[in-house]
Amino acid sequence: MFRKFLVPVDGSAHANRAVDCATDLANKYGAELILLHVIASPGPARIPPELYEYARIEHIDAIETDMMNRVAEEILQTAEKRARGQGAKQVRTSIGVGHPAEAIVAHAKSEEADLIIMGRRGLGPVNGLLMGSVSHKVAHLSECACMTIV
Amino acid sequence: MFKHILVPTDGSDLSEKAVKHGVALAKTLGATITALTVSRPFHVMTLEPGMLADTPQAYARHVADRTKKYLDHVSQAAKDAGVACETIALEHEHPYQGIIDTVQDKGCDLIVMASHGRRGMSALVLGSETVKVLTHGKVPVLVCR
Numbered sequence: 001m002f003r004k005f006l007v008p009v010d011g012s013a014h015a016n017r018a019v020d021c022a023t024d025l026a027n028k029y030g031a032e033l034i035l036l037h038v039i040a041s042p043g044p045a046r047i048p049p050e051l052y053e054y055a056r057i058e059h060i061d062a063i064e065t066d067m068m069n070r071v072a073e074e075i076l077q078t079a080e081k082r083a084r085g086q087g088a089k090q091v092r093t094s095i096g097v098g099h100p101a102e103a104i105v106a107h108a109k110s111e112e113a114d115l116i117i118m119g120r121r122g123l124g125p126v127n128g129l130l131m132g133s134v135s136h137k138v139a140h141l142s143e144c145a146c147m148t149i150v
Numbered sequence: 151m152f153k154h155i156l157v158p159t160d161g162s163d164l165s166e167k168a169v170k171h172g173v174a175l176a177k178t179l180g181a182t183i184t185a186l187t188v189s190r191p192f193h194v195m196t197l198e199p200g201m202l203a204d205t206p207q208a209y210a211r212h213v214a215d216r217t218k219k220y221l222d223h224v225s226q227a228a229k230d231a232g233v234a235c236e237t238i239a240l241e242h243e244h245p246y247q248g249i250i251d252t253v254q255d256k257g258c259d260l261i262v263m264a265s266h267g268r269r270g271m272s273a274l275v276l277g278s279e280t281v282k283v284l285t286h287g288k289v290p291v292l293v294c295r
Contacts, residue, residue: 001178139284150288150289
């Protein structure tokens with residue numbers, strides 16, 4: 001039934017629980033895990049992903065970009081270690097850039113994932129009080145099944 | 151992992167799909183299933199065609215018939231898959247609250263439900279009951295499409 005799980009992570013406790021749950025399910029189904037961290041592009045002046053790549057290559061504003069990338073890698077490594085520690089066999093990591101919900105949905109589509117497993121609340125501040133706005137949007141927009149972990 | 155899966159259904163095509171998913175998942179995980187339908191109580195002042203045309207007695211009879219049909223369908227699917235299944239029919243003004251209450255009463259640890267029910271209009275946004283369950287529920291929810 002399930003072959004490929006997409007698990008968006010941001011290092012929060014909710015995301016960790018999603019990793020645990022996804023690992024458990026993946027072991028049962030023999031499914032592949034794709035851990036995704038999305039670097040949110042700043043504020044209203046959204047930098048297009050191509051420009052991000054350009055900045056990285058040309059070392060323009062390298063400090064911010066590099067820091068964000070380092071953080072992303074750290075979060076993904078921690079999540080991967082966590083998943084492998086619980087017996088996950090096939091794990092891949094991926095960094096996305098852009099609006100988190102949109103990037104997650106687009107990634108699920110391009111990877112042809114058949115289930116998105118995510119924490120209900122991430123690190124977001126007040127707007128996450130009822131339900132994290134990212135998980136809310138993903139649940140709305142995703143074309144595949146979506147599981148929110150509490 | 152998940153031991154007790156709640157599958158709310160309203161008999162719509164999409165929720166049939168959720169039932170299939172739920173049963174398959176329960177089989178893989180060795181979990182039991184509780185199937186639930188929540189019907190709304192009879193109101194005299196209403197815009198729902200079913201309630202407008204019926205007397206309270208006829209409405210109750212129709213609801214009972216429908217509920218039985220939906221729940222029988224789930225228990226048959228569960229039986230075919232060899233999964234233990236309990237069925238519950240509830241009456242509640244707000245279906246999502248009925249779902250959340252049942253989760254608590256029965257100690258379910260996962261809800262498998264459709265992205266839309268009978269009132270689903272668009273493929274883009276979630277149905278209103280699904281959103282409310284996602285927002286107010288205290289257990290993980292698997293939304294099927």
